[in-house]
Amino acid sequence: MGLVLTVLVTSEDLWIVALLGALAGIYLFFRGFRVLQRKRLIGDTPTSKIRSASMGLVEVTGLASGPYTMKAPITNLPCYYYRSMVWQWKQVGKNKEWVKIIDESLHLPFYLDDNTGRVLVNPQGAELDIHRDFHEEYSPSLFSDKDFIPVNVSSFLEGHGFGNDREKIKVEEYCIKPKNALFILGTLAENPGLEVSAKPIRTLHATATGVTFSISGFKEDPLQSVLDAAPAMMQTTMETRSFSTVITTKKYDPGAGTSEEIIRLSADTSKPLNADQMTQQQKIAAALTKAGISNPAAWAAAGIDPGPVTATAVCPENGSATNVQDFDLKPKVALMKGTHNPAFFISWRSQRDVLASLGWKSALYIWGGPILTLLCAYILVRHFSFL
Template sequence: MNAHLTLLFPHSTDNSWIAAALGVGVGLFLFYRGFRILQRKRLILNTPTSKIRSASLGLVEVNGLAVGPYTMNAPITGVPCFYYRTLAWELRKSGKSQEWHQVADESQHVPFYLDDNTGRLLVNPQGAEMDIHRDFHEEYSNSILFGNDMPPNVRSFLTRHSVTGDHKIRIDEYGIKPKNFLFILGTLAENPGLSVDPRPTQTRHAAVAQLSFNLPGAPKLGVALESTPGSAMSSVNFKTSMPSSAESAPHDVIRCSSESNMATPAEPTRQSKVAAALVKAGITHPAAWAAAGLANPAARMANVSETVVSADATGVAAGVALEFDLQPKVVMMKGENNPAFLISWRSEREVVRWLGWKSAALIWGGPVLTLLSAYVLVAHFGWL
């Protein structure tokens, strides 16, 4: 029996049954998640592609090129874009092995439109499931021999997120750039009051799920199902830690989410306005920024200034902005009744194929994980 436990759980202890119990639950969730993705695939197949000019309110499927009057510069690549998401991972030791731990996740967007030659449609990407092309992927080491390999923009990004870079670092960056082809499944709704301006807004991404439960007297458990833009499969991370004897067991949380900071849409907009006002007034004292609820004033001032410069440097003047409806009557967004909202760089056919492979892997992989974990439980308690 111990040999079987060691084979399935190399780092197993006397508490391996708890990890096995967790595996049963995660396997069932993956099975459920696979069917949800299969439903999304069928929804795309059953939703006809509409032209923007003739699209009606409700759930629609459109595709075209990303355009807009304003752009911002991605922090790593520096290219003008409408949306970016930059992630930093740090390689840390975990027992006898090493694992990548996410240490930074920054995502912003400026208003952009979808153009299919029949019309333009304002897109609000808040809450969207992003399947975006990866523009940058690199690993860096801060050792003496390889310290110079890390560019200044990478160091600046890590410093902004309080990452020392003492360990090996991996940087991934995704973006939506001008003239990028996009396939969007979402809700066409009346404009709830959105206006178009050049100030970047923090982007919230779709949460897969979130569960919580309490295991009194047991090791602290955690599992995360995470996805990043452009990833064909979600990654599952298991973590266990033993609380000290003097501490009571806290509520253990299982998080299955692609976004760690779920800020409200109004919050980043309000902070951006305050930051812009402070910059315009020439207020640089850290105490004033702290009183306004803003951290890293130098970084925020650089971001605001960079955005304004980017808008001018790319030839986006007031005359160009007049070509766009800055207060459109309808917006493509995440709906209340139809929460399906997908923005992808792939064609409809590629999206359907991608969802098909993903759903099949989860539908088959979930039961396999459940059965293996159930076997460990049965073997542990001697029920075989």
């Protein structure tokens, strides 16, 4: 062991690695206690039935359900929530590493059903531990001239301004789909005005404090500059059927006897309209086009979907009572991130599995952190010849 350390200490940059390792060990030590605190919180909070759940911090389990779904961009799966991420293998300094280039996440408010009742879930700000539905790496081939990236992934990249530049990429997608079994720890509180609709909402995760978009050539918020230049384009609530150009198609499923009504916003502004004839979203789309802003992030920030995301509602072909009518779209209470107790956790695993995972993680961090720090401290001492 001493011989191995002596050989390692001869490296010129080893002291930097050892210093970072010592700091990482300290971080893991304190992180372990936070994980342990989460474990105790989940273990001490009794699991409630939705029908009898009281206001405040609750634990519930059930199946995800809802009147609307959207299609995930990579897998094309109907879902209530998705997060699609792309990393590119890039040169960073002297080394190559995975650099995240795309992180897109949208959700629709959905319900949790445990056969005793339903509760509306607003996943905004939740810490999510959900199933990974897609994970692939793509590398260019020297022996093939064909595109090495599938069409669905290529379209997703192009929608975010990234073409097929023959670089190695890694793609992942996570979804909450209909009838997924979920375990949720959150705050049951009075609905602050959340209404269920087919309009996808950009998701802020537990570690995010806000969403900003960086567009080349703009030093200020591009959306704000557009709104300032067009006073008539003040913020409004965008209803599903008030899109600038609505393309509606129906796909009939003979097995289920239902049809999917797909509503998509088109960014096409080729047909001129008078200002009085244009809707709020048409005015914003026209202003973005006139300003030369084609970045999908800016269109999304303006509340306008440039095309890749579609919202679907399942409705019977005969037009009678629909699935939407089976849901209370404006419930009095909702399960969300609380103001006084911000703990909000959504997992696809059972409570028992969650507790087991948190248990071994906390033990690993609490014991492994100090060991890592001591080992790195020993390397630092040897490096600077204190021993």
